[in-house]
Amino acid sequence: MENRLRLLRAERNWSQQDLGERLEVSRQSINAIETGKYDPSLPLAFRISELFDLPIEDIFVSPSRRSSKAI
Amino acid sequence: MLRTPAWKRYNWRVIKLSLAYAVFLLCAVYGFKHHLLSGVVAYIVAALPALPIIGIFFAMGRYLVEEQDEYVRMLMIRQALWASGFALSAATIWGFLESFDVVGHIDAYYIAVIWFGGLGVGSLINKLTVGDGGC
DSSP states (O other): OOOOHHHHHTTTOHHHHHHHHHHTHHHHHHHHTTSSSSSSOOOHHHHHHHHTHHHHHHHEEEEHHHHHHHO | OOOOOOHHHHHHHHHHHHHHHHHHHHHHHHHHHOOOOOOHHHHHHHHHHHHHHHHHHHHHHHHHHHHHHHHHHHHHHHHHHHHHHHHHHHHHHHHHHTTTTTTTTTTTTTTHHHHHHHHHHHHHHHHHHHOOOOO
């Protein structure tokens, strides 16, 4: 799933390791989410949303909205 | 390799179970080689080496329950599914080859060995498709 995680992390000067520690997941998990290889579960998506103090839809791009934009 | 606390616990369990397997197997081989066992005891001792192997399957289940990192857990589940498909396919093919007398007999417990080998196949496929081999 497309997302703004890398951008939000970079704005705070956090490494993938830093973000992983804050979310209690591995650096590999952060990398997989950022590159869109892995979609986080709803609980993890909420943890990410709460950490950045942003609604989930401001971090993750809804696949249905993305496809409707393409149309 | 992603070494989470749950993975370290799983490794320790597998090491202890592997040692138990070696001890049980040596005892069973010694007992049968020297004709020390008969009746119900023979059945029990013959089945003893299987118990630590079953324990390793259980340890894998415990690991999946205990793993807090959902991405790492997903990688391990994919690995286990590939291993299961690999082992079942190999056993099915060999079963037909054996029933048509094209190949010789192989003891059924080798399916567990193939399954453990299948974990390696699953790790390689994870590496190729997702970019992480997992544990």
